[in-house]
Amino acid sequence: MQASDLDEVLAIEKVSFVTPWTRSMYLDELANRSARSTVFRLNSQIVGYACWWEVLDEAHLMTFAVHPDRRGQGLGRAILQYIEEVCLKDGIRRIIxxxxxxxxxxxxxxxxxxxxxxxxxxxxxxxxxxxxxxxxKALNRRNMSASERRGETG
Ligand SMILES: CC(C)(COP(=O)(O)OP(=O)(O)OC[C@H]1O[C@@H](n2cnc3c(N)ncnc32)[C@H](O)[C@@H]1OP(=O)(O)O)[C@@H](O)C(=O)NCCC(=O)NCCS
Structure with missing residues (x-):
């Protein structure tokens, strides 16, 4: 996620949460060295995003949403799977x-x-x-399903 993504992110945020995060909250997130903030695109349009913090061997999912027009199509599951893959590579042992x-x-x-x-x-x-x-969720390759290990979204 970059500052230039925030118009699209905030549009999704506003229709996804009763008390949406503000632009300045996202800018703080982008400046936070423990935070990983990621947008997910289909045909160049942002369809979802997630922010999580990685501290020592633990990740904390701070926010996560899928565009309302794209819900129910497996994107949320795929985004979580992506987060788990990144966390595993970074040596994270559990997500809270x-x-x-x-x-x-x-x-x-x-x-x-x-x-x-x-x-x-x-x-x-x-x-x-x-x-x-x-x-x-405790992370280790042994407790991932075979489809998760192959990278399928299920
Ligand atoms: C939660 C959210 C990210 C799910 O994204 P999504 O792309 O619709 O999720 P998926 O299509 O990958 O669905 C995965 C699972 O979510 C559940 N789910 C999805 N839509 C559902 C619905 N309308 N009712 C009940 N369960 C539902 C199901 O368990 C589904 O599993 P299945 O496909 O095996 O049945 C999305 O609804 C969203 O952005 N909500 C608003 C923001 C929010 O609440 N974020 C989470 C903050 S903790």
């Missing part, structure tokens, strides 16, 4: 994330890609008055 209890779509995606709930933070999201579930 928070997801709203009410966000059943994202919860389903995470569960189906091997994340497990390890805790929750009550009323973590003040805008939606929602609890956050803390989910974790």
């Amino acid at each position: 994330l928070e997801v709203g209890r009410k966000n059943t779509t994202a919860r389903s995606l995470y569960r189906r890609t091997g994340f497990a709930v390890i805790g929750f933070r009550k009323r973590y999201y003040q805008d939606t008055e929602d609890d956050a579930l803390v989910m974790e």
